[in-house]
Each structure stands twice: as C-alpha cells, then as structure tokens.
Amino acid sequence: MVLEKKIMLEKMTYIEVPEAVKTSNGIVIIP
Amino acid sequence: MVLEKKIMLEKMTYREVPEAVKESNGIVIIPCGVLEAHGPYLPVNVDTLYTVETVTRAANEVGVVVAPTIPYGNVKQQMGFPGSVHIRHKTLINLVKDIGHSLVQHGFNKLLVVNGHGGNIAPLDIACEELKYETGAITCNIAIWEMAVVPKPEGSPDIDAHGGAQEASLVMAISPEDVDMESAVVGKIVIDRPPNTALWSRMAGGVGAVHLFVDSREATEYGHIGDPAFASAERGERVLRAWTNGFVEILRFLKEDKLKFRSFDGDNR
Numbered sequence: 341m342v343l344e345k346k347i348m349l350e351k352m353t354y355i356e357v358p359e360a361v362k363t364s365n366g367i368v369i370i371p
Numbered sequence: 372m373v374l375e376k377k378i379m380l381e382k383m384t385y386r387e388v389p390e391a392v393k394e395s396n397g398i399v400i401i402p403c404g405v406l407e408a409h410g411p412y413l414p415v416n417v418d419t420l421y422t423v424e425t426v427t428r429a430a431n432e433v434g435v436v437v438a439p440t441i442p443y444g445n446v447k448q449q450m451g452f453p454g455s456v457h458i459r460h461k462t463l464i465n466l467v468k469d470i471g472h473s474l475v476q477h478g479f480n481k482l483l484v485v486n487g488h489g490g491n492i493a494p495l496d497i498a499c500e501e502l503k504y505e506t507g508a509i510t511c512n513i514a515i516w517e518m519a520v521v522p523k524p525e526g527s528p529d530i531d532a533h534g535g536a537q538e539a540s541l542v543m544a545i546s547p548e549d550v551d552m553e554s555a556v557v558g559k560i561v562i563d564r565p566p567n568t569a570l571w572s573r574m575a576g577g578v579g580a581v582h583l584f585v586d587s588r589e590a591t592e593y594g595h596i597g598d599p600a601f602a603s604a605e606r607g608e609r610v611l612r613a614w615t616n617g618f619v620e621i622l623r624f625l626k627e628d629k630l631k632f633r634s635f636d637g638d639n640r
Contacts, residue, residue: 350416354408357453
C-alpha cells in the first residue's frame, strides 16, 4: 500500500502513482 | 543580521525583508523545478530536489535571499508517465514574471531564476528577458546542472541523462529513502537520430544544432536514460559540492557588484 508509506505525490515513482490513485479513490489535494 | 538567521523569504516578517534585501545586495533566487517521472525507480520531484538543495547550500554560504520554489514546469514530453504534472510555457512565463515584478517592488534588483529542468529553459529565458526590460533589474536564467561537470565512474554508459545514474546519485545523497533500487532498470534511447541532434529537452544530454522534439515514450522504454548501477550517494554528494561551488562563484560575483554594464544614453526598455 503506497499511501501507508507516503502521501506526497512528489515522493512517488511513476510506478506507484496508479496504485496511489486507486487507494485514494481518485482524490488528490492541491494545497 | 537577518540572513544569519534565515535566508528563506517565506520565513521573514515584512519588517525583516528590507534589511534582507540590503544584506543580500538586492539578490533573490527563485528556484524552479518540475514534477516529472524519472524512470520507475526515482520520485517525480528529482529536479526540484537537487535544485533546492544546491540553492540552499550556496545561498547560506554567500548570504542571499531565496524565494519559495516553483514546483511545476514544462513536462509535456513525460505526460505519458503517471505523476508528471505539466504547466504550459505561457503559464510558467507569467508566473515567473508576476513573482519577479513583486520582488522588484520590494527592492530586489537582481533576480536569479535557478532552474533544474531542461524543458524549462525556453520559457524561463523569455520570462527573464522580459523582466529585465520591464523592471530594469539584472535577471539570469541559471541551469543548475551546468554549474560543473563531474566525471562519471569508469565503465559508465556514454549517455547518462534524465533519470540516469547521476540524478539517482543526487537523490541518494539528499533523500535516500526515495530511491527504489528494486525497481531500477537500465534506460536506453531506442530511436536513431540525425547527427548533431539533441532530443529536446536535452534528454540525450548536451546541446545539438538540431533540437528534435520527441515524447519520452517515443524515445525510451521506461522514461529514463542511464544505468542506475553506477549511482551512489557519494557520487551525488560530489556533484552537489561541485554545483554548489560553481553557483557560489556566480553569487559572489553578483553580490560584490562585479558585473558592470556599459552605460549609454537613452531608454533601454
């Protein structure tokens, strides 16, 4: 589970991003 | 002395800023990175990471102000890989120009845009040139990776570029937990190209007479170029030190007002 290790998009590899999108159910926050 | 305590503009009160402008002799650095895929084993903030690290080291050494980092840029060619976030040239140009005008209004007269990404060169050149003529400030667009060339380890492939061993080394030196070596693979350029040709934006390294515009998926299999086996934190630290030293020289030159323009009659705007 990517989001258990990291939530910051900038820290993810492109391999991890699709899994993070699924786990986040498509939610991304832009502060 | 404000700059002995802090160099980041965002940490200053409005009372401290005029003092910081004086101590910095009008210099302010605007770091500019990107959010862009760097192969399957590196985070998408590689360019931002090493730009901020180098800028922070150099600015602390010389005593100049650093504005907040712009984390987005032109990464159109990498949009095929998840996590890349592209902003249009005109968006980046307008953003840098609006920031620059604000900083000049508060007394800064030397705006140094420090860039970590080849695809940002063109829009940042335009922003810096227009800012010069609109504000009268000294403006520079600085490619941080050009500060010094550090020799590659023996046996390295000829081309080590985007997401290659040097960039992996930099991440290992700055933020080692962000490198996933289990996912590391060799990244090759998979197209033939005419002689004297650089794949814009410098994916192939170096500058050619011909800038061939390609999508990363057209030229590579995994979105990066280089062999991660030649990466190490020690190599990354050597590169960071070399780049910092090169940038420190530029900062000192400007801070000591050694840049002398010829004066002339008439309007230069």
